[in-house]
Amino acid sequence: MSISIKDVDHVAKLARLELNDEEKDQFTKQLNAILQYAEKLNELDTENIQPTTHVLELTNVMREDVTRESLPLKKVFHNAPEEENGQIKVPAVLE
């Protein structure tokens, strides 16, 4: 199976990445090489093999259900690129 620039464009859109023409060319070639290499997995019959969902037998980790203080707003906004009136500011979704 080989992938085209059109596929790369589609995947970039899904991944929320904006690629320039040079990157599209490069990724098409490199992803093709990697996926071609990954084809070797098809040499194995895995019809009756269960997929690994977790390497160890683990149980859910539960914390006590207790109320506690939320983060102070100052901390919440400490790393935010833009803040206004106690909210993180982003461009409008609707024009």
Add this chain to the structure above:
Amino acid sequence: MSLFHNRLKDIHNQLVNKQLKVSELVNESFDRIQKVDSKVKAFLTLDEENARTSAAKLDELLEHRSERGLLFGLPAGIKDNIVTEGLRTTCASQFLSNFDPIYDATVMKKLKAAQSVTIGKINMDEFAMGGSNENSSFHPTHNPWNTEYVPGGSSGGSAAAVAADEVYFALGSDTGGSIRQPAAYCGVVGLKPTYGLVSRFGLVAFASSLDQIGPITKNVEDNAYVLQTIAGYDVMDSTSANVDIPDYLSALTGDIKGLKIGVPKEYLGEGIDPKVKESIIKALNVLEGLGAEWEEVSLPHTEYAVATYYLLASSEASSNLARFDGVRYGERTENPDNLLDVYLKSRSEGFGQEVKRRIMLGTYSLSSGYYDAYYLKAQKVRTLIKQDFDKVFEKFDVVIGPTAPTTAFKLGSQIDDPLTMYLNDICTIPVSLAGVPAISVPCGFADGLPVGLQIIGKAFDESTVLRVAHAYEQSTEFHQKRPQL
């Protein structure tokens, strides 16, 4: 002789006996960084003011009180994907170049409780993706043994800082070999614990089913000290294992008589440098001399591990890195047209090429129509790889082979060939997929560069792994050699 040539235990005793002050240790660390880090470039951020303040406080404690943590006063370097409250944490990515965490990772809380002193944050491949440190957004780190060579990755900065005597120990993270491979390339000791043994809370996620934090040190005993401090159940990590933590130091008996070692033929076959192979065979002879028995075994699905790993790790990475959207923290593009533009441009400007490549591969593997062929198939092959280890561990105590197929390569020599770069991890990746522990210890030199011996154990049997590594180390002198800088 430099203080850095002492074991952590000896330093601890000198502190307790008041022959040494913490501030002297911390001064020596910063002096050394001043002297050699322009050549090695291991650090991204130094925390000098806080480190010196902490040292002064610990010296005060030393005068007045007797309680001392296991890592009391010892200067540590922290890989820059472990969050540190108030100390910039970038993951070596432009995306997080201005990110100051508002909390500490669990391992940082534990190091602080053990009274270690954080010297600074250490370089890595961006978001832990890479095997050479050349994918850092800021600068590559250089191998202290020969600065024209890579230190390995992604914890290359951590391994180089320890090898160059800039810190007493460092924390790294290992997803497909990112502690063990750089430890091998830099001639130090690096342990990837069993998945779930050390909390991942506060480790910036790359591939959540594989990531694990572990210690990088100059010798095995020091490694056991650090592991003792950071291991343990954590309710803040939903994948944390609720198991008893043994006394790892008491495991270092030096006795390995009757120990059964499996040596996978796949780890010493095609693609392994003959000089690396020679060092491994010599190491097996040393272990045999100590009373262990070894025989060849097979891990038949080894050749499928690299493809399996890159599909799974990239899929998990594409999901984990979706949180970097330029909204709440990190890079945000200037003058976006709309919200979609914030996502697209911030991510495209903030991420480097390797990160984008893996996000693309992972998104493709998980996308409609390809999920079964790639992601699900890889999860099934992962089961086969794990079963290989389960079978071998029915008869053998440990599995031994090289950590990497070659010694370190030259900076720039593989950067345009991702597939070749990925194949450098052939000996470490299967272990990560199986979730079992493994350590890399120095076992020789080839053309002046260190060779690493990998000792792999059963899940949660770090004690045996450390015992074998320690017994080997006590019979050899490779770990005592120091690079000339």
